[in-house]
Amino acid sequence: MPEKERADLPRRELTVGEVAARSGVAVSTLHFYETKGLIKSMRSRGNQRRYPRSVLRRIAVIKIAQRTGIPLADIQKELSALPNDRQLLASDWAHLSEHWKADLNERINKLTALRDQLTSCIGCGCLSMRDCPLRNPYDTLSEKGAGAYLIEHAGEELD
Amino acid sequence: MPEKERADLPRRELTVGEVAARSGVAVSTLHFYETKGLIKSMRSRGNQRRYPRSVLRRIAVIKIAQRTGIPLADIQKELSALPNDRQLLASDWAHLSEHWKADLNERINKLTALRDQLTSCIGCGCLSMRDCPLRNPYDTLSEKGAGAYLIEHAGEELD
DNA sequence: TATTGACCTCAAGTTTAGTTGAGGTTCTAT
DNA sequence: ATAGAACCTCAACTAAACTTGAGGTCAATA
Numbered sequence: 001m002p003e004k005e006r007a008d009l010p011r012r013e014l015t016v017g018e019v020a021a022r023s024g025v026a027v028s029t030l031h032f033y034e035t036k037g038l039i040k041s042m043r044s045r046g047n048q049r050r051y052p053r054s055v056l057r058r059i060a061v062i063k064i065a066q067r068t069g070i071p072l073a074d075i076q077k078e079l080s081a082l083p084n085d086r087q088l089l090a091s092d093w094a095h096l097s098e099h100w101k102a103d104l105n106e107r108i109n110k111l112t113a114l115r116d117q118l119t120s121c122i123g124c125g126c127l128s129m130r131d132c133p134l135r136n137p138y139d140t141l142s143e144k145g146a147g148a149y150l151i152e153h154a155g156e157e158l159d
Numbered sequence: 160m161p162e163k164e165r166a167d168l169p170r171r172e173l174t175v176g177e178v179a180a181r182s183g184v185a186v187s188t189l190h191f192y193e194t195k196g197l198i199k200s201m202r203s204r205g206n207q208r209r210y211p212r213s214v215l216r217r218i219a220v221i222k223i224a225q226r227t228g229i230p231l232a233d234i235q236k237e238l239s240a241l242p243n244d245r246q247l248l249a250s251d252w253a254h255l256s257e258h259w260k261a262d263l264n265e266r267i268n269k270l271t272a273l274r275d276q277l278t279s280c281i282g283c284g285c286l287s288m289r290d291c292p293l294r295n296p297y298d299t300l301s302e303k304g305a306g307a308y309l310i311e312h313a314g315e316e317l318d
Numbered sequence: 319t320a321t322t323g324a325c326c327t328c329a330a331g332t333t334t335a336g337t338t339g340a341g342g343t344t345c346t347a348t
Numbered sequence: 349a350t351a352g353a354a355c356c357t358c359a360a361c362t363a364a365a366c367t368t369g370a371g372g373t374c375a376a377t378a
Contacts, residue, residue, distance in 0.1 A: 026367080028367055032367090046374045047373085064277070068273060072364075101274060101277045101278060111227075111228075114226055114263065118227070176354060187337055203355095207344070
């Protein structure tokens with residue numbers, strides 16, 4: 001039989017299982033996040049993890065950041081850079097989300113540019129090293145020096 | 160001393176090193192792609208890889224697909240599904256890129272939705288499990304049955 | 319009290335996309 | 349002919365983000 005309903009013990013600390021159920025992440029993931037310093041726990045007498053309810057908000061923030069494509073290591077850095085590593089406040093959230101939004105915007109812009117190039121190249125199919133924007137993303141030409149590159153490859157059209 | 164310039168032997172097959180230089184991927188990556196069935200090679204008498212020039216186009220297509228976020232395994236499947244696994248034609252390219260564009264569009268839409276939610280939630284910071292769209296992406300509610308979920312969590316606002 | 323579900327640690331495995339290294343061979347210019 | 353660049357194979361390593369499993373403990377309930 002499942003664990004007894006605990007709604008009648010208000011504001012208790014949460015067990016891993018409860019946090020897992022409420023946050024939607026696996027217990028093993030909570031362990032993992034702990035080893036990575038993303039979340040913390042207190043321990044019960046019997047060495048079991050106990051969490052304050054604020055961990056749920058923290059996990060929510062972690063998952064949102066992940067959805068935007070931020071690696072866990074970076075998330076950890078930003079979270080631990082907060083004063084005292086304290087409970088997340090609305091102002092922290094504003095700060096973090098502003099930052100992540102900028103990041104996300106950049107990714108969206110890159111993908112959108114790619115889509116537009118793709119759109120204009122469909123049906124063309126040239127994929128010419130010289131002429132096709134898909135094959136020459138702006139940041140590739142400069143890597144070896146555009147001049148040398150273009151000269152080196154001048155006239156190669158049969159690939 | 161570096162290898163002699165071979166421009167005077169036109170239309171020769173290419174060595175790995177040449178393909179690497181011209182495509183911008185490492186030799187080890189070309190080996191790797193070969194083990195994954197993404198590209199193929201002929202061998203010289205001495206067992207060295209030799210590539211037709213068409214491999215460059217194939218690699219270009221692979222890299223574009225990767226930029227859109229398609230995993231290599233999927234790229235491999237789509238490339239090998241082409242009739243005879245032959246050289247890529249413009250029509251193949253049109254087909255593939257159309258497909259990938261749709262994929263890319265979906266990813267862009269998801270990220271854009273996330274950004275918009277982020278924008279509207281900055282400064283709010285509620286992250287309420289009930290009310291915040293960031294914490295309840297549409298596809299989460301239905302996972303366990305929205306009804307049960309909402310009832311189970313009703314009244315929990317202190318996280 | 320005894321069962322059983324939930325929990326613990328630590329090590330190892332998984333996937334994706336490659337890179338690195340050891341030990342040995344081939345190729346090409348001199 | 350020979351040096352040295354380029355190539356070969358195969359195994360092992362990397363990184364991120366987890367999951368799985370073994371072996372054992374804790375806690376709530378019948």
